[in-house]
Amino acid sequence: MxxxxxxxxxxxxxxxxxxxxxxxxxPPIVKALDERAKKVADGLAAADKAKADLAxxxxxxxxxxxxxxxxxxxxxxxxxxxxxxxxxxARAEANRIIAAAREAATTEAGAAAQKAKDALRDQVxxxxxxxxxxxxxxxxNAQTHADLLSNLKQELS
Amino acid sequence: xxxxxxxxxxxPTAGEYxxxxxxxxxxxxxxxxxxxxxxxxxxxxxxxxxxLGLLTVFLLHRAAAKATxxxxxxxxxxxxxxxxxVADQAKGMIHSEESRRFVAPLALTVFVWIFFMNAMDLLxxxxxxxxxxxxxxxxxxxxxxxxMRVVPTADINATMGMSxxxxxxxxxxxxxxxxxxxxxxxxxxxxxxxxxxLAPFNFAMNVIEFLAKTVSHGMRLFGNMFAGELIFMLIAxxxxxxxxxxxxxxxxxxxxxxxxxxxxxxxxLVITLQAFIFMMLTLVYIGQAHDGH
Numbered sequence: 025m026x027x028x029x030x031x032x033x034x035x036x037x038x039x040x041x042x043x044x045x046x047x048x049x050x051p052p053i054v055k056a057l058d059e060r061a062k063k064v065a066d067g068l069a070a071a072d073k074a075k076a077d078l079a080x081x082x083x084x085x086x087x088x089x090x091x092x093x094x095x096x097x098x099x100x101x102x103x104x105x106x107x108x109x110x111x112x113x114a115r116a117e118a119n120r121i122i123a124a125a126r127e128a129a130t131t132e133a134g135a136a137a138q139k140a141k142d143a144l145r146d147q148v149x150x151x152x153x154x155x156x157x158x159x160x161x162x163x164x165n166a167q168t169h170a171d172l173l174s175n176l177k178q179e180l181s
Numbered sequence: 182x183x184x185x186x187x188x189x190x191x192x193p194t195a196g197e198y199x200x201x202x203x204x205x206x207x208x209x210x211x212x213x214x215x216x217x218x219x220x221x222x223x224x225x226x227x228x229x230x231x232x233l234g235l236l237t238v239f240l241l242h243r244a245a246a247k248a249t250x251x252x253x254x255x256x257x258x259x260x261x262x263x264x265x266x267v268a269d270q271a272k273g274m275i276h277s278e279e280s281r282r283f284v285a286p287l288a289l290t291v292f293v294w295i296f297f298m299n300a301m302d303l304l305x306x307x308x309x310x311x312x313x314x315x316x317x318x319x320x321x322x323x324x325x326x327x328x329m330r331v332v333p334t335a336d337i338n339a340t341m342g343m344s345x346x347x348x349x350x351x352x353x354x355x356x357x358x359x360x361x362x363x364x365x366x367x368x369x370x371x372x373x374x375x376x377x378x379l380a381p382f383n384f385a386m387n388v389i390e391f392l393a394k395t396v397s398h399g400m401r402l403f404g405n406m407f408a409g410e411l412i413f414m415l416i417a418x419x420x421x422x423x424x425x426x427x428x429x430x431x432x433x434x435x436x437x438x439x440x441x442x443x444x445x446x447x448x449x450l451v452i453t454l455q456a457f458i459f460m461m462l463t464l465v466y467i468g469q470a471h472d473g474h
Contacts, residue, residue, distance in 0.1 A: 028218050
């Protein structure tokens, strides 16, 4: 273990290698490491975000589905109700029409009967007048009367 | 760790073998005589540490050049794991973003480079020295002087060079963060308290602390790697005692295999751990320079 100038030369050599490493080795490696760390962090964050997005989308789609189902049920109930109402209305309308028709028919039939009666009454009156005219024009005899009366009878029946 | 052929021709003693392996190849070509001699430098230590340092920055730069924020390849991922580890440790120790921009790359360099230098211990102890011996002899020199040590971190000059660099950085950050006046005030007022009579003791204590931190920082790595290398050499002596197909030789060779294997496996832990400890202490010391007492 003798000391000599090797010591000083080694000191200088050592510092030269350190200088080289400091300038040409350390910075690029550390830069690459930092960049990779950032990349990995970004990737992980993106993955987390994608996962959250997926969960959100799933939740939203479930909600949409549920609301669609609900609105469909609502729609169906409304439609059924409306259909029921329509049927009910139609039935009521039909009843009303039937009743009106019946009433009209009844009225018409009554009127017709009245009219027929009136006509008959007129005819009877006319016949009676005609009969009376004939009776007045000729001498009334029993026979003739009888004929007339039977005729009248026939016409009246 | 595996070489039994080293001793056959020259037949040095075990002591000579170890001593040969523990001698650095310096610019004088001879073993360093004085404890401290700044006229010399260790060619082998500098060669291997610079080659391994270049390998380190080359590999790291290759990863950096191809780094993308997309899916990483295996090599890129491995380097990124290292960078993340170092960045995390730096974040825990140094609370200044601006300082971290320099200190974190420093820690990365320290860790990878020291790991590679330590890993030279796992090469067979005689492999590179033997090749060098052949080259040296072929060049017409005396092969007995073909010294070569392949583990740069088993050279106290290398480890102390790095720990002193860390000390200089600590001093720099002390001044930068606290200002020259603030730091000086801290030096004379901590740890015993702010009083004029205590100032010399505080100052002495701080100087000792800086010295102790630096010396222990460098010596810890050096000691571990030196001891590891020495044990590989001792293990290699067992196979080196081969004298032919006889019972002691075969037993020693088997011992060489078992001991070498287990020590090498254990050493994988040691080299990694020591590189990590050196890096952590670097961060701790520079972090302390940022914190006021």
